Amino acid sequence: xxxxxxxxxxxxxxxxxxxxxxxxxxxxxxxxxxxxxxxxxxxxxxxxxxxxxxxxxxxxxxxxxxxxxxxxxxxxxxxxxxxxxxxxxxxxxxxxxxxxxxxxxxxxxxxxxxxxxxxxxxxxx
Numbered sequence: 730x731x732x733x734x735x736x737x738x739x740x741x742x743x744x745x746x747x748x749x750x751x752x753x754x755x756x757x758x759x760x761x762x763x764x765x766x767x768x769x770x771x772x773x774x775x776x777x778x779x780x781x782x783x784x785x786x787x788x789x790x791x792x793x794x795x796x797x798x799x800x801x802x803x804x805x806x807x808x809x810x811x812x813x814x815x816x817x818x819x820x821x822x823x824x825x826x827x828x829x830x831x832x833x834x835x836x837x838x839x840x841x842x843x844x845x846x847x848x849x850x851x852x853x854x
Contacts (some may be wrong), residue, residue, distance in 0.1 A: 817834055
């Protein structure tokens with residue numbers, strides 16, 4: 730059976746599901762930025778639960794675009810170089826998925842100033 734969900738979005742640059750929560754992160758080109766969907770029932774009720782103004786695009790060499798993990802009672806989402814400006818990791822508290830809180834950024838330049846985040850993945854210590 731074919732499923733069609735008009736109104737979610739028309740074109741995307743990248744899509745990645747969280748490894749830890751039933752969430753789908755979508756890079757919508759243009760003014761929208763990164764959109765978060767609840768995919769707890771993906772075949773029947775995918776729904777947008779948050780829209781951010783985090784600019785993103787599909788260029789670059791990163792295979793993975795986000796790291797989503799829990800620390801204590803907080804959820805942290807790391808966006809891997811969303812605008813391909815050169816090995817930047819942006820950290821957000823996404824415990825409240827409708828109100829992302831910027832924590833900070835890290836310039837991962839220990840191997841190269843601009844390239845080298847292609848295989849960044851979440852590893853739980």
